[in-house]
Amino acid sequence: MHKSLTRQIKTLLAGICLSALGSTALQAGEGLESAEAAQYLSELKRLYLSSDDRQALLAHGNSLLHSYALLAGYQPGRADAVDLRYQLSSPQAGELRVREERRARDGSLQVSNKVLPVFGVDPFIRYECPQQGQQCVILDPRDGSPLLSIVRDHQGAAELAKALSYLLRNLQK
Template identity: 35%
Template sequence: MAVSFDKGRQLARGVILASALLAGQASALAPEHEVRRLMLATEEAVAAESWGEAGEYLNRLQQLEGSKPADYFYYRGRVMYQAAHLNEAQSALESYVGQAGSEGGHYQEALKLITEVEKARKERALAPQGGNSDTSKVAVIEPAGDQSITSLRKLYLADSDREALTLHLNSLLEVAGWRQDQTIVQVDKPADVEYRISAAESNINVQEIRRDAGGRVVRKTQSMSVYGVNPQVEWGCEATAAACWIYDPRDGSRLLQLALDRGQAREVAETLGQLIRNLQSPTGD
C-alpha cells in the first residue's frame, strides 16, 4: 500500500495532463448512462493500475451534474492516495464509507486504505522537511520578523510575543469557526465548531467547543507538548467535506476543523506554527 511521494507528483501531473487532453470530448449519452460508462472505465483502469487514466475518468465524472454513485468516492480515494494527495484521499474514502456503509462492496478495503492514509500522514509529519514534502499542502512557516511581532504586541496590548501570538490565534479561530449551514453566517451566532487556544511553559492547550442542533454544548480539551514538534503545520481544505483542516504536527491527524476558507486556514496554520516555535525557543517570552 505504500506510495512514493516523488512518484505521486508524477501521477498527479499525469492526471492533470490527461484531463486537459480529453476535457473537451463530449458524449452523446444521457447523463445516467455516461456516469455508468465512466465508472466502468474507472474500475478497469484502477484494476490495471493505470492511475493517470483512472484519474482522468474521475475528473470527467466530477464535472457531470447530479449525484455520484458511492463507488465513485472509493475509486477517487484510491487514485488520490496513489498520487500522494492524502487529504483528498481520506475525504473521499470517508465519503464512501458514509454512503455505502458496511454493506458496500469495497467497505473493508476502504477502511484499510483509511488506515494506510493515516500511516502515510504520520510518516510525512515525522519526516525531515525536504524535497519530498508536498509543499502545496503545507503551510511553510517563516520566522516572524521583529516588526511583525511588535505590531501584534501593539495591536493586542500584549506584554510578550507569546501572549500576542495566542491572542491573535484565538482571534483568527473565532472568525474561522465551522458551521453546518454556511449559506448564512451571523456574527452574533457562535459557530457549530470552534476552538480556544492557551499556552503555558512548553504546552499548548486546545479546547474544542461543539454545538448540536438542540443547542447542547460539548467541550473537550487536549494538551500538546511542543518538544520535538515540527512548527511547519500542515493544513488542507476539502470541498467534499465543506471544511478546512489544521493537522496535528505530532502525528498528522486532524486537529482543528475550520470553515472552508483557504486564506483563513493558512493564517491559522502559520500563527500556530509561530506559537510552537516561540514555545520551543529558550529565549521565547
C-alpha cells in the first residue's frame, strides 16, 4: 500500500512538473510568436504606408489576390476557363467578406460575396495546391471547403494563407 501511494505521488509530481514546463515553454513560444507577428505587421504597415494593422493586412491580402489571380490564360485547354478575381473587406466588426468576380470568355460577369464570421473560427488558414491542375485553393477555416482559388503557386498560396491567418486573428480582437 505504501509503495502504491508513493508511486501515485511520484506520478502526480511528475505530471505537475511536466505541466509547469509545458506552460513555461508555451509562454516562451507565445513571446516569440508575438515578436514575429509584431515584425510582420510592422513590415506590412511600412510597405502599405498604413498606421493600422487591419488596413495593412487587408491591403496585403488584396495585393496578393491581384498578383496570383487565376485568369483564363493560365487554364489552357479548358473550354470553361474563367478569370477569377477576389477582393477582401471587413465592412462590419467580426466578419471578413470575400468578393468573387467570375468573368467568362464571352465577357459575362458574375459577382458573389462570401461572408466569413470570424468569432469562434480557427484563424489558421490552410491551402492545397494539387499536382494536377492550374490552381491552389485556400480553404475555409470553418469546414475545409474551398474559400477562394488562385493560380498554382506554392509560395503565393503560403503567403496568402499567412496574411489571411493574421487578418483573422486581428478581426477576432
